[in-house]
Amino acid sequence: MNATLIAPPERLTAAFRQLADGWRVGTRYLSSTTEIAMHPAYQRIIGLGPQVIPLILTELAKQPEQWFWALTALTGEDPVTAADKGRPRAMADAWLKWGRENGWIA
Amino acid sequence: MNPLEAIFLGLVGTDYRVTSPADDEYNCIAWAATEADRWWWPDPLGTSYWPDGVMRAETTEAFIAAYATAGFTSADDDSLQPDVEKIAVYVKAGKPTHAARQLASGRWTSKLGRAEDIEHELSALTGNVYGIVGFFLQRTQPMIDTTTAGT
Numbered sequence: 658m659n660a661t662l663i664a665p666p667e668r669l670t671a672a673f674r675q676l677a678d679g680w681r682v683g684t685r686y687l688s689s690t691t692e693i694a695m696h697p698a699y700q701r702i703i704g705l706g707p708q709v710i711p712l713i714l715t716e717l718a719k720q721p722e723q724w725f726w727a728l729t730a731l732t733g734e735d736p737v738t739a740a741d742k743g744r745p746r747a748m749a750d751a752w753l754k755w756g757r758e759n760g761w762i763a
Numbered sequence: 764m765n766p767l768e769a770i771f772l773g774l775v776g777t778d779y780r781v782t783s784p785a786d787d788e789y790n791c792i793a794w795a796a797t798e799a800d801r802w803w804w805p806d807p808l809g810t811s812y813w814p815d816g817v818m819r820a821e822t823t824e825a826f827i828a829a830y831a832t833a834g835f836t837s838a839d840d841d842s843l844q845p846d847v848e849k850i851a852v853y854v855k856a857g858k859p860t861h862a863a864r865q866l867a868s869g870r871w872t873s874k875l876g877r878a879e880d881i882e883h884e885l886s887a888l889t890g891n892v893y894g895i896v897g898f899f900l901q902r903t904q905p906m907i908d909t910t911t912a913g914t
Contacts, residue, residue: 686770686876686892688790688861690806691821721787722877723802725810735809743801743812745787 669705673712676702681722694726703730714756721745728752767875773887782872783880792826794874795850795862796833803829821858823898830900838901841885843869849901851885855894863888 680698687693694700702709710731713724725748729735736755741747756762768775792803793812804811805819814832818825827837830850838849843865851871853861863871863885873888874880889895 684876685878688792688802688804688874688876689821689858690802690804690811694806694808723787723810726806726808729808729810737810742809743793743803745802748810 669708670712673702673705673709677716684723690723690726693723699727703727707731710756710761714753714762717749717752721749725752767879767881770892771888771890773890774881774883777884777887779881779883779887781879781881783874785878786874787877789874790876791862791874792829794872794880795852795864796830796835797864805829823852823854823857823859826852826859826862827898827900834902834904835900836902838899841865841896841899844901846903847901848904849899851896852898852900853888853893853895854897859897861888861893 676698680696680702683698684693684696702713710728713727713731716722717724723745725737725745734755737748737751741751753762765774767779767781786799788802789799790802790804793799793801796803801812803813805813805817805821805825807819809819813819814829817828817832827835835850838847841849841851849865851863851865852859853863861873863873863883865871866882870882871885872880872882885896
């Protein structure tokens with residue numbers, strides 16, 4: 658999966674990466690999707706607004722991490738079928754397809 | 764200090780071993796039910812798998828009901844019994860946090876969040892991260908010796 662993105666401002670990218678790194682470290686051993694999504698760094702990423710959607714999709718293209726809560730919160734949508742719920746690779750593919758169809762990925 | 768031991772102090776001085784690489788595809792709740800391709804959790808947004816018909820709530824009752832869909836019923840303890848597969852569910856502040864599955868050897872296998880699987884003593888994961896062992900479940904079937912996902 659290759660995602661060519663509209664580049665957001667450098668400062669936003671740097672802030673996102675710093676927060677994402679903190680989130681990964683802080684939630685590495687958690688199984689609770691709720692706790693993972695409620696981590697302060699994750700909530701701050703959601704707080705950055707829709708500008709971070711391309712950055713999240715880029716991360717999803719690399720690795721199927723738990724970005725699904727953030728994407729649903731940011732977009733109000735959920736393109737994942739019921740059969741694919743909980744299957745991170747399939748969920749990532751669904752969101753990347755959504756990103757292409759909605760102009761977030763060129 | 765080993766990163767795992769820095770987080771789970773109960774592992775220090777025990778003969779635990781890492782049995783898989785880190786993997787985002789499944790979590791401990793799935794792994795306890797011998798699934799290695801799905802992330803189970805009753806999150807309110809519905810982004811994770813949770814069995815149909817089971818309440819999406821982070822409660823003991825909801826987890827017992829979820830595992831019942833895979834054939835598990837309540838167990839009294841962690842004693843090793845022939846052809847009985849057991850799960851230990853850890854609880855912190857009244858909420859389930861983690862699950863481990865007993866192996867035929869009597870030791871336990873756990874998927875640690877999105878990190879590695881380990882084979883360990885049951886008490887080694889109690890503490891600040893997962894809390895205490897809250898309850899046990901069991902189902903009758905031949906136990907799995909291997910600890911590696913997909914085997």
